[in-house]
Amino acid sequence: MLRSQEIRKQGPEIDALRMGMDWKAEDLDKMQIVIANTYGNGHPGSFHLDKYVNILKEELKLNEVMGSRMTTSDICDGIAQGHDGMNYSLVSREMIANMVEIQAMAAPYDGIALFSSCDKSVPAHLMSIMRLDLPAVHIPGGSMAPGPDGLTLEMIGTYSAELQRGEITEEEFKQYQYSACPSCGACQFMGTASTMQLMAEALGLALPGAALVPSTSPALEAMTKESGHYLIELVKKGLKPSDIITRKSFENAIMIHAAIGGSTNALLHLPAIAHEFGIEIELDEFDEIHRRVPFIANVKTSGQYPTHYFWYAGGLPAVMKELKDYLHLDQLTVTGKTLAENLAELEKFSYLEYMESEAPANLPDDVIYPAAAPLNQEGSVAILKGNLAPMGAVVKHSAVEPEMHEFVGRVKAFDTEEEALEAVLSGEIVSGDAVIIRYEGPKGTGMPEMFYTSEAIASDEVLNTSTALITDGRYSGATRGPAIGHVSPEAVDGGPIALVEDGDLLEINIPERKLNLIGIAGEEKTEAEIDEILAARREKWQRPEPKFNRGTLGLYVRHAEPAAKGAYIGLE
Numbered sequence: 001m002l003r004s005q006e007i008r009k010q011g012p013e014i015d016a017l018r019m020g021m022d023w024k025a026e027d028l029d030k031m032q033i034v035i036a037n038t039y040g041n042g043h044p045g046s047f048h049l050d051k052y053v054n055i056l057k058e059e060l061k062l063n064e065v066m067g068s069r070m071t072t073s074d075i076c077d078g079i080a081q082g083h084d085g086m087n088y089s090l091v092s093r094e095m096i097a098n099m100v101e102i103q104a105m106a107a108p109y110d111g112i113a114l115f116s117s118c119d120k121s122v123p124a125h126l127m128s129i130m131r132l133d134l135p136a137v138h139i140p141g142g143s144m145a146p147g148p149d150g151l152t153l154e155m156i157g158t159y160s161a162e163l164q165r166g167e168i169t170e171e172e173f174k175q176y177q178y179s180a181c182p183s184c185g186a187c188q189f190m191g192t193a194s195t196m197q198l199m200a201e202a203l204g205l206a207l208p209g210a211a212l213v214p215s216t217s218p219a220l221e222a223m224t225k226e227s228g229h230y231l232i233e234l235v236k237k238g239l240k241p242s243d244i245i246t247r248k249s250f251e252n253a254i255m256i257h258a259a260i261g262g263s264t265n266a267l268l269h270l271p272a273i274a275h276e277f278g279i280e281i282e283l284d285e286f287d288e289i290h291r292r293v294p295f296i297a298n299v300k301t302s303g304q305y306p307t308h309y310f311w312y313a314g315g316l317p318a319v320m321k322e323l324k325d326y327l328h329l330d331q332l333t334v335t336g337k338t339l340a341e342n343l344a345e346l347e348k349f350s351y352l353e354y355m356e357s358e359a360p361a362n363l364p365d366d367v368i369y370p371a372a373a374p375l376n377q378e379g380s381v382a383i384l385k386g387n388l389a390p391m392g393a394v395v396k397h398s399a400v401e402p403e404m405h406e407f408v409g410r411v412k413a414f415d416t417e418e419e420a421l422e423a424v425l426s427g428e429i430v431s432g433d434a435v436i437i438r439y440e441g442p443k444g445t446g447m448p449e450m451f452y453t454s455e456a457i458a459s460d461e462v463l464n465t466s467t468a469l470i471t472d473g474r475y476s477g478a479t480r481g482p483a484i485g486h487v488s489p490e491a492v493d494g495g496p497i498a499l500v501e502d503g504d505l506l507e508i509n510i511p512e513r514k515l516n517l518i519g520i521a522g523e524e525k526t527e528a529e530i531d532e533i534l535a536a537r538r539e540k541w542q543r544p545e546p547k548f549n550r551g552t553l554g555l556y557v558r559h560a561e562p563a564a565k566g567a568y569i570g571l572e
Contacts, residue, residue: 002235003134004032007108014108023066031065031235032108036100036125037115040073045118045193048184048215049141052224053115056139059228068109072099074121077449077476078153078187086448087548089120090268090474091556094569096124097131097276104132111235113227117141117186119477122196123269127568129205130276133242135234137334138206139227140197142215144185146306152188153180154301154478157455164425165460185215186307189300191477194307195262196269201316202256203249203273204333205241208342209352212311217358222351230334239336241277248328250274252339254286255326258293258379259319259371261302263477264394264485267381268447272566283383283392283564287513290379293326295398296369301480302380302398305367312359313367317346322371384484386516387530388496388506391488391564393470397510399480401465405511407482409434409468410522411504416440417450417473424456424463431466434506438497439544440473441490442560442567446553451476454483468508470515472497474563484508484515488564492544492557499537 008014008028015028035056039049057067074096080086104112112134114125122140129136146152156177163173186193197211207227213220234240250270257266271281297303297319299310320327320343329340337345346352369375380398385391397405412429413436414420420437423429435457441447450473457463458481468482472490475483489495496517500506505519519525520533548554561570 002031002110004108004110005029027066031110031232033060033065033067033111033113033231034104034107034109035067035069035113035115036103036128037069037071038074038096038118038121039071039115042073043076043079044144044181044184045076045141045186046074046121049115049117052139052141052220055221055224056113056228059225063229063232065232068107070103072096072103074116074118077119077192081449081451087446087553089449090442090447090567091552093120093124093127093272094556095552096121097127100125100128101131104128104134109134111135111231113231114138115141117193117197119192119196119265122193122200123273126200126203126205126273127276129241130245130273133240135231135238135240136205137227137231137234138200139224140200140206140211140213142185142220143194143212143307143311144181144188145183145214145216146188146308147179147182150306151176151180152300152306154187154189154191154476156180157451157478158459161425161456161459183216186212187478188306188308189478190261190263190297190302190307192263192265193477195257195260195266195477198256198260198262198316199253199266199270202253204244204331204339207335208346208349209315209317209355211316212307213351214308214311217354219351219354226349226351233336234334237336244332244334245277246331247279249331250279250281251289252327252331254289255293255323256316256319258290258381259295259323260297261295261299261380261398264381264396264475264479265477267394267486268474268563268567272568275566275568283394286381287383290381293323293379294371294374295376295378295380296322296371296374298367298369298375301478302396303375305364309360309363309367312355312363314355317343318368322368382510382513384508384510384513384515386514387534388470388500388515388517389487390496391562392486393484393488393515394486395484395510396479400482400510403465404468404482407468407508408518409506411436411500411506412502413438413500417448417453421453421456424453429463429467431462434468434470436497436500437469437471437473438491440471441492442563443557444472444490444492445547446556447474447563447567449474449476450483450485451479454479454481457481470506472563486563488562490563494538494541494543496534498541499534
């Protein structure tokens with residue numbers, strides 16, 4: 001018996017309440033699907049989702065299935081940038097997952113469809129899929145079209161820094177600013193939104209080729225309808241996420257992450273998603289996989305092209321075909337078939353026809369490289385460890401200039417990003433500096449992105465190849481340049497990053513995966529001497545009072561797990 005019908009027997013008021021809406025008596029016996037979505041007027045990544053929610057609801061109705069729309073809207077990291085709204089970004093993931101759980105469990109549903117496009121909503125939905133263990137399909141909201149001449153949103157940060165330095169005019173800046181987002185959908189580069197759509201597909205929780213469908217294409221509507229049909233079959237078969245997802249599924253996702261040059265934020269999200277399913281992923285697993293899986297997606301910001309081209313070049317199925325010797329192709333997916341079977345039967349998915357029929361006439365032939373001749377023999381991310389980051393730190397080395405892979409710099413430490421950004425833009429930061437931004441981790445301020453500071457450095461031709469940026473906060477998925485984040489333990493927990501002082505010497509060695517304090521006041525010291533000095537500084541260090549004492553952030557900064565574990569809200 002359907003779950004909806006079992007629960008319906010237990011609550012005589014349920015039928016009466018259903019009849020107070022748009023239900024008829026004959027609908028009460030039907031399969032019931034909750035359609036969770038993040039539709040809202042807050043940003044273009046979710047602005048269009050109501051259209052596809054309604055399309056799915058009608059498609060379900062045609063198949064004698066009742067769909068119930070439930071909305072918990074998300075926020076946009078781009079709109080939250082540069083002000084205190086960014087502090088709410090990561091915690092929004094937790095709150096969306098909580099609301100989906102509440103909505104799905106408080107009523108009798110047999111399965112769940114989840115529409116989302118963006119940075120925190122996609123991982124939130126994947127977390128809730130694991131938590132609920134109802135038959136489920138994720139339906140990505142697709143990708144925004146690029147602006148004129150391949151203009152993409154992350155370039156606005158660069159142009160803003162150039163404007164502040166007087167390198168372009170206000171008129172030139174406005175021209176870029178007003179044409180960077182010509183449609184709805186996720187940002188047009190391999191940022192967190194694009195990465196997490198691909199992670200949903202890589203895990204087997206979205207249909208083949210569903211991630212990053214151009215939002216302007218009729219393929220998005222066709223994929224939505226087809227997703228509904230597969231969800232109905234999942235419910236009929238009783239096939240739940242616990243029947244699909246294994247540790248190997250997450251290994252597949254990490255391999256895909258390496259190949260696409262994925263956002264560093266995935267190293268927060270994948271462990272948090274896996275944790276909901278009782279699977280613990282260590283940072284070292286990302287490093288091990290990234291060392292052996294080639295980087296093949298020539299997509300911004302580590303590559304040349306917007307995501308628009310990536311999908312028309314074959315999307316994730318094309319990447320998977322290149323990685324067939326690496327992936328666990330026997331893993332089950334929401335189609336009820338394995339990855340291998342899906343890849344062998346792509347012609348069965350009607351929406352994929354648009355990859356060829358709508359492909360731009362100028363589609364380059366080097367968007368997805370062969371695995372045998374990749375952009376880079378290693379994946380895009382490295383995990384650094386040492387006396388500054390005993391639990392680890394994350395760097396997207398595919399976006400770091402080669403001369404910065406081994407670097408020794410003089411520390412300039414700041415306790416807020418605002419102070420660091422001002423120092424960069426005013427010229428206080430010079431070649432050879434190692435800029436530290438601390439007290440911005442999960443328990444510090446909610447782990448906001450350091451996007452503007454990283455862009456100010458990356459857009460400066462001198463600083464980009466001679467200055468490093470290190471933080472216990474995180475970065476935008478668009479970040480490029482010598483930016484190291486997620487330093488754990490974080491400063492507010494007394495991590496070593498809280499103890500560094502201006503003038504200390506910091507060593508970065510990406511090939512050897514090292515991040516160490518090696519000198520004091522400009523003079524190199526032995527490892528034992530460094531340990532002794534840090535111990536003495538720790539004696540004087542005082543844990544700061546929480547910056548937030550009420551509301552969502554008050555809850556989060558008291559209960560967030562370390563970034564190295566996924567920065568989810570812990571239960572202890």
